Amino acid sequence: MSEYCSQCSPFKEEGEYDIDLFEIALNLEQGRSESFICEGCNNRGVYKDEKGNLFLAKNENGETKLINVLIEEL
Numbered sequence: 001m002s003e004y005c006s007q008c009s010p011f012k013e014e015g016e017y018d019i020d021l022f023e024i025a026l027n028l029e030q031g032r033s034e035s036f037i038c039e040g041c042n043n044r045g046v047y048k049d050e051k052g053n054l055f056l057a058k059n060e061n062g063e064t065k066l067i068n069v070l071i072e073e074l
């Protein structure tokens with residue numbers, strides 16, 4: 001079964017997705033990260049730094065890039 005995150009799920013309107021980015025970010029402790037593989041987009045994980053800043057890990061051309069995001073955007 002394919003797994004889609006809450007950013008790219010085709011059923012986002014219905015609230016149906018396998019990987020809830022907001023939920024992950026909410027439960028993540030500072031300095032920790034959680035990885036997943038979304039089959040619909042480049043999202044590969046969520047990371048929260050020691051100050052509580054949130055980052056989305058995205059796979060771009062085989063490299064992982066951390067993109068600063070706000071929890072409201074997830």
Ligand SMILES: [Zn+2]
Pocket residue numbers: 004005006007008009038039040041042043
């Ligand atoms: Zn996705």
